[in-house]
Amino acid sequence: MATSRFHDDAPDVDGLYADLATADLQPLWVQEGLLTRTPGRLTPHIWRWKTLRDLAERSGDLVGIDGGGDRRVLSLSHPDLGGQPFATHTLWGAVQFLGGGELAPAHRHTPAALRFVLEGSGVWTLVNGDPIHMAPGDLVLTPSWTWHEHHNPGREPMIWFDGLDVPLVRNLDAVFFEPGGDELSDYEPLPSSRSEIRYGGAGLLPVSGEPAVIEDPASGRSSRLLAYRWAATDAALSRLIESTGRGVASVRYADPATGRDIMPTLRAELHRVLAGHRTPTIRTAGSGIWVVYRGSGATVIDGRRFRWTAGDMLVTPSWAAVDHQAEDDADLFLVSDGPALEALGLARTETVEQQDVREDDAR
Numbered sequence: 477m478a479t480s481r482f483h484d485d486a487p488d489v490d491g492l493y494a495d496l497a498t499a500d501l502q503p504l505w506v507q508e509g510l511l512t513r514t515p516g517r518l519t520p521h522i523w524r525w526k527t528l529r530d531l532a533e534r535s536g537d538l539v540g541i542d543g544g545g546d547r548r549v550l551s552l553s554h555p556d557l558g559g560q561p562f563a564t565h566t567l568w569g570a571v572q573f574l575g576g577g578e579l580a581p582a583h584r585h586t587p588a589a590l591r592f593v594l595e596g597s598g599v600w601t602l603v604n605g606d607p608i609h610m611a612p613g614d615l616v617l618t619p620s621w622t623w624h625e626h627h628n629p630g631r632e633p634m635i636w637f638d639g640l641d642v643p644l645v646r647n648l649d650a651v652f653f654e655p656g657g658d659e660l661s662d663y664e665p666l667p668s669s670r671s672e673i674r675y676g677g678a679g680l681l682p683v684s685g686e687p688a689v690i691e692d693p694a695s696g697r698s699s700r701l702l703a704y705r706w707a708a709t710d711a712a713l714s715r716l717i718e719s720t721g722r723g724v725a726s727v728r729y730a731d732p733a734t735g736r737d738i739m740p741t742l743r744a745e746l747h748r749v750l751a752g753h754r755t756p757t758i759r760t761a762g763s764g765i766w767v768v769y770r771g772s773g774a775t776v777i778d779g780r781r782f783r784w785t786a787g788d789m790l791v792t793p794s795w796a797a798v799d800h801q802a803e804d805d806a807d808l809f810l811v812s813d814g815p816a817l818e819a820l821g822l823a824r825t826e827t828v829e830q831q832d833v834r835e836d837d838a839r
């Protein structure tokens with residue numbers, strides 16, 4: 477006997493739907509777009525350095541850092557995300573402006589943060605009391621639940637990129653926050669942070685009995701090396717390019733003890749593309765924020781070309797086909813949610829055919 481799969485023209489069906497709604501129940505059979513063939517909830521988006529920098533500077537002139545969160549931070553708010561201050565469904569991206577003589581006081585929270593420095597000099601970040609000097613091109617970590625505060629004792633303002641897992645942690649409803657006390661921290665500007673003294677030895681680790689620099693619930697999950705200096709990143713990329721003779725190279729910032737990603741939720745990479753070269757086209761499950769540190773060129777995302785110069789920031793959505801072309805030698809910093817997807821068994825990646833450019837982003 478033939479069975480019909482759907483028959484909701486029964487006389488009582490309207491009553492059923494009304495009663496389901498009253499009972500806070502929803503049938504799966506009316507859901508659309510729940511199980512998509514592939515991810516696709518976000519479009520690519522770009523923010524221009526000129527705009528970011530101008531508005532960060534104006535905020536520096538007009539707004540103190542003692543507002544909500546005690547930081548002068550402008551978040552990348554993706555227009556697809558309904559006015560939320562988030563760059564993607566999992567990632568927070570922002571520019572932070574700290575003027576000369578300013579101090580962003582101590583606090584800690586479960587979302588993990590990283591800073592990639594874009595402009596300025598002379599800022600010290602204290603991570604669980606360890607003073608870390610910040611300079612352009614440096615990557616500095618504040619793992620989950622570590623105390624952190626930023627000091628700018630000099631005259632020059634500093635602007636850096638903040639990458640956090642705030643949207644992910646919020647969706648897991650696992651946000652905890654604790655403000656620090658009112659007393660100002662004293663610190664000695666040492667030539668190297670304690671973290672770098674212990675763990676920055678390029679493959680050499682303390683033998684035993686060295687107390688951890690980071691004592692927090694995430695200890696052992698996040699890298700104990702808290703600063704990755706631009707000179708080391710630059711040298712690693714140059715060596716790779718020299719030895720392979722290729723025009724592209726990329727490195728992943730790793731925990732020196734385990735080789736794992738810097739945080740349980742965040743991956744950071746630096747991609748170098750020399751003038752005239754184009755990267756392979758790759759799709760990855762999970763989203764990313766790219767920060768152009770140096771150079772100029774374009775990124776093609778699902779057939780749309782976005783041209784960029786230094787300081788521009790762009791979002792690549794989950795499973796979008798992505799490749800980069802450089803006009804001038806270019807360095808691109810990437811933060812992604814890769815480790816979170818890996819931990820959950822959701823990671824996928826594939827290399828695809830080089831894409832045609834269907835559309836040029838007009839701006």
Ligand code: 1HN
Pocket residue numbers: 545547549568570572585587589624638640642
């Ligand atoms: C935060 O604590 C900082 O400490 C920057 O510099 C950005 C965005 C959301 C929540 C906390 C910082 C942040 C943040």
